[in-house]
Amino acid sequence: MSFTSEPLTTPFEPPGVKDGGRTILLVSWPATALAIAIAILRCIYAGSSKGRPRWDCVWAVVAVVVGVASQILMTIACIYGIGQHLWELGSFTTAAYPLRIYWASAMAFIWAMAFAKLAIVSLLFSVWCPWQTKRRFFLHFMWVSTVLVTAVQTALSLSQCTPRQAIFDYSMTTADCRVRFKALHWGYFSGAWGAVTDIVLALYSILIIQDIKASMRTKIGFCLLMGGGFISAIASVIRTYYLYRVSLSFDTTYEVVETIIWGSIELWLICILSSIPPLKHFFLRIFGWRSGSRSSSNYPSAATVRSGDTKKILEPLPTAGDGLVTENTEYQEQAADSQEKETKRNDWLGGITMRNSLWVTSRPATRPSTRVGLGNDIV
Structure with missing residues (x-):
């Protein structure tokens, strides 16, 4: 097929998924399906x-x-020609179709990354305690900076050329694209900042483990899951490197393949790994494990009920005249009341706030006002 810069004289026919486009879909869609299921x-x-x-x-x-x-x-962009060499598409006008959709996908991608970081920050807020003001300001700084960097990247990307169509239509040689280099350099900074935030949030998640009282197995699992941010950071660095390679080549439809693949890995890795800690108890039930902090019965165990109440609960139930055992609601109410009182007492047992499977140090001796108002959020 000969390459031309002339406008199309016939309706555009998508060439279909080929070469690098096939690789993009084979890598990204399984991860997408897994992320949807986890969500x-x-x-x-x-x-x-x-x-x-x-x-x-x-x-x-x-x-x-x-x-x-x-x-x-x-x-859709892969169907239209992303993953194929520019000259295989026949003309700049033909290449403009997949590039236009690619840019729309890229804008959605960077905001999906920002929202994924917000989800991690919100999750870390659930193990934040009221007296930790520095940590609170730090977490606020992380999500605000992420949103600002993404907003600036979006604005620069959409305004890099005048008219805007010249962003993806290379046949418009008279367009003013002086902002393109600013958008490109900010893209490098955005990728680097994404890697930094991935590493910082992963380190933050690991460092706060010292404030959590849990089994060593739980701590190790939490660190490994949240430490997945290091892998995301590596993916972000690689994606930024391939973005630099795209800027050096005129064969944009083909060179963006690696950028798309590593961006997809980074996004779905963050979405999947950050969703596993809140689903801990679900996976424990699936794999047939039992948490040591929960009883498998609806009735309180002897370990959680005062000795005086245990005797009453373990007394035989009265029988009806026909010899059948009747339901004694009074005993059930006593059991439920005893369990509720014991739970309230243990929620601040020894200055430790219980958040289901994780226990966060409260230090009530120095800040007694923090004894009230903390919820039992799932970590």
Whole structure:
């Protein structure tokens, strides 16, 4: 096929998924499907706390929805020619079709990444305690800076050429694209900042483990899961490197393949790994494990009930006249009341705040006002 810079004289016919486009779809769609499944489970089993939606779940769902939109757009772009060499598409006008959709997918992608970081920050807020003001300001700085960097990247990317069509239509040689280098350099900074935030959030998650009282197995698992941010940081660095290579080549439709693949790995890795800690108890039930802090019965065990109440609960139930055992609601109410009182007492047992499987140090001796108002959020 000969390459021309002339406008199309016939209707555009998508060439279909070929070469690098096939690789993009084979890598990205399985990860997308897994992220969707994890997000659905998170909504069902860890989507609310005390009857209200959890913000970490809300942002995680938003990230997955926007990421899926980006994935759909990228699939269409691959059908239109992304992954093929520019000269194989026949003309600049033909190449403008996949490049236009690619840019739309890229804009959705960077915002999906931002929302995924917001989900992680919201999750870390759930193990934050009121006296830790420095940590609170630090977490606020992380999400605000992420949103600002993403907003600037979006503005520069959409305004890099006048008219805007010249961003993806290389046949417009008279367009003013002086902002393109600023957008490109900010893209390098955005990728580097993404890697930094991945590393910092992973380190933060690991460092706060000293404030958590849990089994060593739980601590190691939590560190490994949240430490997945290091892998995301590596993916971000590689993606930025391939973005630099794209800027050196005129064969954009082919050179963006590696950038797309590593960006997809980075996004879905963050979405999947950050959703596993809130789903801990779901996976424990699936694999047939039992948490040591929960009883498998609806009735309180002897370890959680005062000795005086244990005697009453273990007394034989009275029988009816026909010899059948009748339900003694009084004993059940006593058991439930005893369990509730014991739970309230243990929620601040020894200055430790219970957040289901994780226990966060409270230091009530120095800050007694923190004894009230902490919820039992799932970590």
